[in-house]
Amino acid sequence: MTSIFSSAPIRLDQHGEVLGQRFSSYLAPTLKEAPAEAEIVSHKLMIRAGLIRRLAAGIYNYLPLGLRSLRKVERIIRGEMNRFGAREVLLPAVQPAELWKQSGRWEKYGPELLRFKDRHERDFVYGPTHEEVITDLVKREVRSFRDLPLNLFQIQTKFRDEIRPRFGLMRGREFIMKDAYSFDVDDAAAELSYQAMYEAYQNIFKRCGLKFAAVEAHSGAIGGNYSHEFMVLADSGEDAIAFCPACSRAANLEKATSVYPLTPGPTNAPLIKKHTPNCRHVPELARFLGVEEATIIKSLLFLANGQEPVLALIPGHREINLVKLKDALDGQEPVLASPEQAEKIMGVPMGFVTPVGAKVKILADLGLQRLKSGVAGAGEKDYHYLNAEVNRDFQVHAFMDLATVAPGDPCAKCGAPLTIRRGIEVGHVFKLGTMYSQALGATFMGPDGQESPLVMGCYGVGLGRTLAASVEQNHDADGIIWPMALAPFQVALLPLQTQNPAVAEATASLFDQLTSLGLEVLLDDRDERPGLKFKDADLLGLPLRVTISEKSLAKGEVELKNRADRTVSMSPLNQAAQQLQDLVKAMLSPM
RNA sequence: CGGGAUGUGGCGCAGCCUGGGUAGCGCACCUGAAUGGGGUUCAGGGGGUCGCUGGUUCAAAUCCAGUCAUCCCGACCA
Secondary structure, three states: OOOOOOOOOOEEOOOOOEEEEEHHHOOOOOOOOOOOOOOOHHHHHHHHOOOEEEEEOOEEEEOHHHHHHHHHHHHHHHHHHHHOOOEEOOOOOEEEHHHHHHHOHHHHOHHHOEEEEOOOOOEEEEOOOOHHHHHHHHHHHOOEHHHOOEEEEEEEEEEOOOOOOEOHHHEOOEEEEEEEEEEEOOHHHHHHHHHHHHHHHHHHHHHOOOOEEEEEOOOHHHOOOEEEEEEEEOOOOOEEEEEOOOOOOEEEOOOOOEOOOOOOOOOOOOOEEEEOOOOOOHHHHHHHHOOOHHHEEEEEEEEEOOOEEEEEEEEOOOOEOHHHHHHHOOOOOEEEOOHHHHHHHHOOOOOOOOOOOOOOEEEEEOHHHHHOEEEEEEEEOOEEEEEEEEOOOEOOOEEEOOEOOOOOOEEOOOOOEOEEEEEEEEEEEEEEEOHHHHHHOOEEEOOOOOEEEOEEEEEEEEHHHHHHHHHHHOEEOOEEOOOOOOOOOOEEEEEOOOOOHHHHHHHHHHHHHHHHOOOOEEEOOOOOOHHHHHHHHHHHOOOEEEEEOHHHHHOOEEEEEEOOOOOEEEEEHHHHHHHHHHHHHHHHOOO
16 A cells, blocks of 8 residues: 655755665565574674675675665775775776786685686686785886875775685675775885774774774784784674783784793603503593693694694693694694594504604694693503603704683783683784785885885775674664664654654654755654554664654654663654754764 | 585475375465554465475375585584
């Protein structure tokens, strides 16, 4: 049936952007139940509220409401990038393989890189990131130090063929990213560019209304030597962050360091071979011998890049961190040896591998320096050594930080106990140095006539993930609670008795006033019962709700409700628009 | 990639194992009526090659094989 509001126009602003929209014709399909595939709250709510729909694993449609919020994130990001002097460009998503071969990432990037051939059998990739393309562009166009510094950004769809896409927009394969790249004459200048982006990111996530932390991070596949991640704090986050409450150091668990407690073993004690039947794992062995797990030296056999065997030693009460180990191997991927490989290389079953007399490269965690000696495999089934002493019974090639930090471990900087919380990585800033400019030959001429490689930085924000993170942080049992800055519309306008002429008239008038003031309004013009409209309004989570009913109208009033704190107030019909404008303004200003 | 599970109308599910025989329920959708401040009620209606392919059988959603898709866990505890 045609709503009596069907004549109410969709309101556009002077740029043609939609200010006011009618619910009935907006493709905002709300659901009572979320699809079974949705696991976390943001994914469920974004589907139920009609923001997104899945097309394939890790690939999503944005519906009108979802796109509006996405655009808000985009606008905030663009504004801060512009403010900090970055210039917007748009690079192609499809890139020739040659560039990736030049940078070395054609081999290095792995199966996450989506590769394909064109009709001429030429290799292409769908860009997961754009260091190669941007460096190539800048290499061609920038010659002189006079052109620097330069910071270029784009907002564009990327594709990474993730091992395991999940959680809706949180870890999609196709996703929208803002990526920026800075080019400077030297490290000091690059540091300034980095600081500027760091500050821009602080602003971006503050304006998005997120609770976040900037943490020291590992550089990962992008490469480079220094980076911070911007983490939105949420229990459903995929990353763990170690926080020091005392010195306020925050670091990704892959980067966090601690001086974990352990009791040093004796020195100059005799090496004893002991029968240890049925002790395949550390806890069993500790129980059998009546020793702390910390005094057991775990010997883990890895194959660097699946080839060269490497023995990694670590105290029994800590876990090895593969990312740290990879760094210790100069970027070679450590692959845990299979039982068969271990037995072939070391001559004993797993669990009894020994560093004593081992002919392979040995890397030991820093903690072993403090441990001095401990229990180690004896290189024979069902036997372990007691008092195996570092530097006496076996030599290590290097002591490196290999252990994963555990909650309560003393901070490596100040000694205070670390806490571990979970976070969602929404932004990442890197100092790249010259690795890409050197590989691709991007140089500039300095004032002294010398040619040098450009010093680069790169800076990314996941837009969809930022949106999902916001929902993850801002919701209740009834639905989403958008911060004003990201809400698809600022005001929900709910006429309760759509057939009542007075209600209809007041609604149309208020819709006009609000949109004339520049407010964004979603008018629920559906001829539905009040309960359903309230439920949907809560689900969509627009920050302000205006209810117009026969009852309130009889007193010349409308009802205003705040979605976040659920406070209700009555407002005279002729003042409601002004009052709402003030509220929106107040809720938009940074807290 | 390894392990586990699931695939039945737009969404959520039952039916399968354990008796192979006209495909069901709730929500949503359409029509009508009533209702009208927190997912309203009644009546009527439309919509499904039961993921796909093959096999067994007189007969397959159901049994068998393969395949595709989706989700979960893991891919580090020697």
